[in-house]
Amino acid sequence: MLDFDALGAGDDEGDAIIEPRQIFTTLVRKPRFKFPSANQGEVLDKWFAKRDRADNTIKMNTGSGKMMVGLLVLQSSLNEGVGPAVYITPDNYLAKQVLQESRDLGIASTTEPDDPDFLAHKSILVVNIDKLVNGKSVFGVGAQGVKIPVGAIVVDDAHACLEAVADQFSISLPSEHEAYAELLELFEDDLRQQSRLGLVEIKSNDPQTLMLVPFWAWQDKAENVLKILHKHRESKELRFSWPLLKSVMSLCSCCLAAVAWRSRRAACR
Structure with a gap:
């Protein structure tokens, strides 16, 4: 055998x-x-x-x-x-x-x-x-x-x-992205209180202007942010980063500018 x-x-x-x-x-x-x-x-x-x-x-x-x-x-x-x-x-x-x-x-x-x-x-x-x-x-x-x-x-x-x-733990949206317009509208009043001129410049596509969404506004409207981004989760700008960030959005910071919207996990700044 x-x-x-x-x-x-x-x-x-x-x-x-x-x-x-x-x-x-x-x-x-x-x-x-x-x-x-x-x-x-x-x-x-x-x-x-x-x-x-x-x-x-x-x-x-x-x-x-x-x-x-x-x-x-x-x-x-x-x-x-x-x-x-x-x-x-x-x-x-x-x-x-x-x-x-x-x-x-x-x-x-x-x-x-x-x-x-x-x-x-x-x-x-x-x-x-x-x-x-x-x-x-x-x-x-x-x-x-x-x-x-x-x-x-x-x-x-x-x-x-x-x-x-x-970079993987961040989201960048061009100003022509639908989610960008929705987020700008969501935080428009908060940005106006921060700087009327800054808001005007962002809406006028001034490439030199950058505004940070106030922390308290980001926290208060977190659910609305999640709904907006979830809706666009399969777009090329969100497809690979959204799964990494969706559960920690409260730890993120958000900047709005004429050229792009960016959210980055605070720990990666």
């Missing part, structure tokens, strides 16, 4: 190489990757020693090879059974660079969250921050719960990514 339990023997996670430097030596890579630099090696060693921590911050200078470090960190995590693994960039341009780097290194990668190899912890997903953080994220949002669990994640250029996240 065949011993089916013996099939695949030696493929256990415990037998996988998890030390990043050793992983590098096993990769079928392009000739330009001879070995990690002293700086890369030191960073990888220090990360490996602290990999059990939930969060680690790695600081490396531009041009010092942080892409390779990030990819090896994620491959190490996958080899250790911590996955799926995601490499996050602030934009598509950097994402393309990471994809090319992974191919040159011989590390499997993909741009598709539903890729079977990614879901099976066999490749690294490379996407920009907007793919991860938005009101309709394929990874799951709010009451939807987690749709795609993430075991290991590298955020490249964290400062730029945080700026992108802040």
Whole structure:
């Protein structure tokens, strides 16, 4: 009889190489990757020693090879059974660079969250921050719960990514949007009390004028604001931000101007 339990023997996670430097030596890579630099090696060693921590911050200078470090960190995590693994960039341009780097290194990668190899912890997903953080994220949002669990994640250029996240937690409406006119009408008396001239300039499309809706007015008319925005929730300006903000509108601030209406969560200002 065949011993089916013996099939695949030696493929256990415990037998996988998890030390990043050793992983590098096993990769079928392009000739330009001879070995990690002293700086890369030191960073990888220090990360490996602290990999059990939930969060680690790695600081490396531009041009010092942080892409390779990030990819090896994620491959190490996958080899250790911590996955799926995601490499996050602030934009598509950097994402393309990471994809090319992974191919040159011989590390499997993909741009598709539903890729079977990614879901099976066999490749690294490379996407920009907007793919991860938005009101309709394929990874799951709010009451939807987690749709795609993430075991290991590298955020490249964290400062730029945080700026992108802040933009996701804001709503900008052009003055020609129907909701803009409705909101301007809703707060017209409050803005008039604040500045008659300012209101006149906003209604005259003066691009230099900006008025903040008084906090008390925003709170008093919160239900009306929700009704207006809910009605337009499927418009392109609201589709991806509304699900993130709808339950915290009371924590938002609102600015009205001739060019756009903007609501931003206070914590992201």
